[in-house]
Amino acid sequence: xxxxTHYVFSLGLLSLLDSLLLSNSLEVIIISGIISVTANNVIDxxxxxxxxxxxxxxxxxxxxPRSIGWGLLTTVPIIVALYFxxxxxxxxxTILDGIIxxxxxxxxxxxxxxxxxxxxxxxxxxxxxAHFSYDNPAVNGLAxxxxxxxxxxxxxxxxxxxxxxxxxx
Numbered sequence: 354x355x356x357x358t359h360y361v362f363s364l365g366l367l368s369l370l371d372s373l374l375l376s377n378s379l380e381v382i383i384i385s386g387i388i389s390v391t392a393n394n395v396i397d398x399x400x401x402x403x404x405x406x407x408x409x410x411x412x413x414x415x416x417x418p419r420s421i422g423w424g425l426l427t428t429v430p431i432i433v434a435l436y437f438x439x440x441x442x443x444x445x446x447t448i449l450d451g452i453i454x455x456x457x458x459x460x461x462x463x464x465x466x467x468x469x470x471x472x473x474x475x476x477x478x479x480x481x482x483a484h485f486s487y488d489n490p491a492v493n494g495l496a497x498x499x500x501x502x503x504x505x506x507x508x509x510x511x512x513x514x515x516x517x518x519x520x521x522x
Contacts, residue, residue: 362499364385415469416469
């Protein structure tokens with residue numbers, strides 16, 4: 354998938370998950386956006402290499418366990434900043450976002466032509482659930498639409514919680 358597709362999908366997924374756990378909408382959406390952009394850039398930048406005239410994925414970042422590690426690694430500066438500036442709840446949400454952002458990247462990549470890597474008998478093998486081109490506009494558009502819908506659902510949840518809390522307090 355295209356990198357912008359990863360950004361929007363991860364932002365929507367992280368925001369929706371965070372909205373179910375915490376009600377600080379603006380802070381959480383900003384942190385989710387930073388994590389989404391940073392982690393997806395790291396995963397794609399470090400996980401692609403040029404072979405001849407083609408760019409190929411590598412198992413360096415395009416495996417499920419390693420993507421979790423890279424996602425957590427990208428959240429470390431945010432966690433350190435939040436340690437001095439914010440609450441423990443927001444730190445825990447940020448750690449959870451770091452765990453989720455890598456697998457969300459792999460979820461989209463498993464539907465592309467080359468898929469993601471997994472190890473069988475000590476060798477790296479690729480697995481793909483579908484073989485769409487990474488730049489297929491219909492598939493990228495569908496993933497972006499799903500990300501936007503998740504983001505709107507998260508915003509709706511925040512809005513509902515805010516008005517419910519203030520109405521009955």
